[in-house]
Amino acid sequence: MGDFGDWLVMIVAGGLLVLWIYRAFYRWLHEPPxxxxxxxxxxxxxxxxxxxxxxxxxxxxxxxxxxxxxxxxxxxxxxxxxxxxxxxxxxxxxxxxxxxxxxxxxxxxxxxxxxxxxxxxxxxxxxxxxxxxxxxxxxxxxxxxxxxxxxxx
Structure with a gap:
């Protein structure tokens, strides 16, 4: 159960990091010149x-x-x-x-x-x-x- 919990935390943290990077790139891309x-x-x-x-x-x-x-x-x-x-x-x-x-x-x-x-x-x-x-x-x-x-x- 300990290994499964560690992987779950890593997947959630990685997903949040990817979401944060995507939102920052999207905001930069659509920002007025x-x-x-x-x-x-x-x-x-x-x-x-x-x-x-x-x-x-x-x-x-x-x-x-x-x-x-x-x-x-x-x-x-x-x-x-x-x-x-x-x-x-x-x-x-x-x-x-x-x-x-x-x-x-x-x-x-x-x-x-x-x-x-x-x-x-x-x-x-x-x-x-x-x-x-x-x-x-x-x-x-x-x-x-x-x-x-x-x-x-």
Whole structure:
């Protein structure tokens, strides 16, 4: 009876170990690609300390962790391959929360309506879903706006 009990414990322990490994692999396999922000931002430019947006964010209590980053996009349109890119201006952190930073541009003003903010900034929140939100920095107007999106009702 002792040998049978030992084998039973080993089989149950082995089954639990295989189940745990399977669940971890399944979770990793089905995780959205945006969850790997460290891999994505490994190619980011260095943070420029002389940038007025960086200085403005640091005065407001944020720590700028990554500089500009270009996200290349390949688009298949009816069998034709198109190329484009998205630009992330900065990545900032405050109180352990990470934010994507977009800076104001004179030639690209933002419409501060629901649809205007959605059209301009939602793509960044979807690109990196583990970020807390998007910071819109306008150093000329001395404004930092925090935008978070809640999808669904």
């Amino acid at each position: 945006g969850m790997h922000t460290k891999l994505l931002l490994s190619k980011a430019e260095e943070v420029r300390e002389d940038d007025v947006n960086v200085q403005f964010l640091e005065k407001a209590g944020y720590e700028v962790t990554h500089g500009k980053y270009r996200v290349p996009l390949m688009i298949d349109l009816d069998g034709t391959t198109l190329q484009s890119r998205l630009f992330i201006d900065l990545i900032a952190e405050k109180d352990g929360k990470h934010y994507i930073v977009k800076t104001a541009r004179e030639r690209m003003p933002i419409d501060w309506t629901g649809s205007g903010v959605r059209d301009r900034l939602l793509v960044y929140a979807l690109l990196m879903p583990n970020c807390e939100g998007v910071l819109f920095v306008d150093h000329k107007e001395s404004v930092i706006r925090t935008i978070t999106f809640r999808i669904g009702s």
